Amino acid sequence: MATDPLLPGPLWLVGCGNMGSAMLDGWIAAGVDPGHVSVVRPSGRAVGHAVRVLTDFPEDEVPAIVLLAMKPHQLDAVAPGLAPILDPHTILVSILAGVELASLRARFPVPETVIKAMPNLPVRLGKGVVGLYGDSEDLTVRTLVTGLMASLGHAEWFEDEQRLALAGILTGAGPAFLFRFIDALGAAAERLGLPYDQSRRLATAMVEGAAALAAASDEDAEALARRVASPGGTTEAGLARLDEDRALLDLVERTLEASRRRSLEMAAEARQPQR
Numbered sequence: 001m002a003t004d005p006l007l008p009g010p011l012w013l014v015g016c017g018n019m020g021s022a023m024l025d026g027w028i029a030a031g032v033d034p035g036h037v038s039v040v041r042p043s044g045r046a047v048g049h050a051v052r053v054l055t056d057f058p059e060d061e062v063p064a065i066v067l068l069a070m071k072p073h074q075l076d077a078v079a080p081g082l083a084p085i086l087d088p089h090t091i092l093v094s095i096l097a098g099v100e101l102a103s104l105r106a107r108f109p110v111p112e113t114v115i116k117a118m119p120n121l122p123v124r125l126g127k128g129v130v131g132l133y134g135d136s137e138d139l140t141v142r143t144l145v146t147g148l149m150a151s152l153g154h155a156e157w158f159e160d161e162q163r164l165a166l167a168g169i170l171t172g173a174g175p176a177f178l179f180r181f182i183d184a185l186g187a188a189a190e191r192l193g194l195p196y197d198q199s200r201r202l203a204t205a206m207v208e209g210a211a212a213l214a215a216a217s218d219e220d221a222e223a224l225a226r227r228v229a230s231p232g233g234t235t236e237a238g239l240a241r242l243d244e245d246r247a248l249l250d251l252v253e254r255t256l257e258a259s260r261r262r263s264l265e266m267a268a269e270a271r272q273p274q275r
Helices: 018-030 072-085 101-107 121-125 139-150 161-191 196-216 221-228 234-270
Strands: 011-014 037-040 052-054 065-068 091-094 113-118 128-134 153-157
Touching: 011 018, 018 037, 018 121, 065 072, 072 101, 072 234, 091 139, 101 113, 113 139, 113 161, 121 128, 128 139, 128 161, 139 153, 161 196, 161 234, 196 221
Parallel strands: 011 037, 011 065, 037 052, 065 091, 091 113, 128 153
Antiparallel strands: 113 128
16 A cells, blocks of 8 residues: 555544545545555445445455444444444545444454544534544554544544543534524524525624634624624614524524533443344
8 A cells, every 4th residue: 555644554434434434535635545445335325436335345355444423323233244344454544423432442352442432414514513423542543543633623622531522513503503503594694684595695704703703713603793793783673683681592402412412322322232
């Protein structure tokens, strides 16, 4: 295998749904050689980029990195065939929501390094966020994984698995919540008189610009909101409604809590291998 700046050896993606394909697209755009990647999926459906797609695990190599990117409920169907292939130096990375590190190690006892990663869909554009957690203290491995994930956007390690789970809800599910807010802004403007296509186009462009401004500013979001709102003006009037009785804050907190409860349920389910 020729030298790859981001990979120490073959990369296998086990499953390649929405998030897996987004990560693959991001990695190829960042310079990963498609010839170093194999996707294993029962359908055998192509993933583009001239990446090899197989319906079973390759027999001609041992992977340097394996990304578990199937559905969490498929873990016990995948593990018996995959676990015997892996060697101690294989880096096993899981993006399976709600599956704890202990549950992964119970099914994959051989790899010395098992890492949980919580990415979000903007990784496809190199604008993602990837939370990371693992119990290995091998700095060389951590540096390698950090570089691979940072090629997709912002990568950040957590020393507490529960905090990673909460961060995964914030950044992983967060885009869906934001998309709903964009849609709500557009729908509200439409009901007040703007054409459908125009209202959603303007809402999307506004959010893109506002996010870029927030990312580039040293001020926090609250200060930026005050900067937009002139005393007695239109923005202040709207903010007063959002802030009334903590309406927005309470809604968002309930939203994150609902997602966190489901994450805890999924973790409990994964602790019990399915027969």
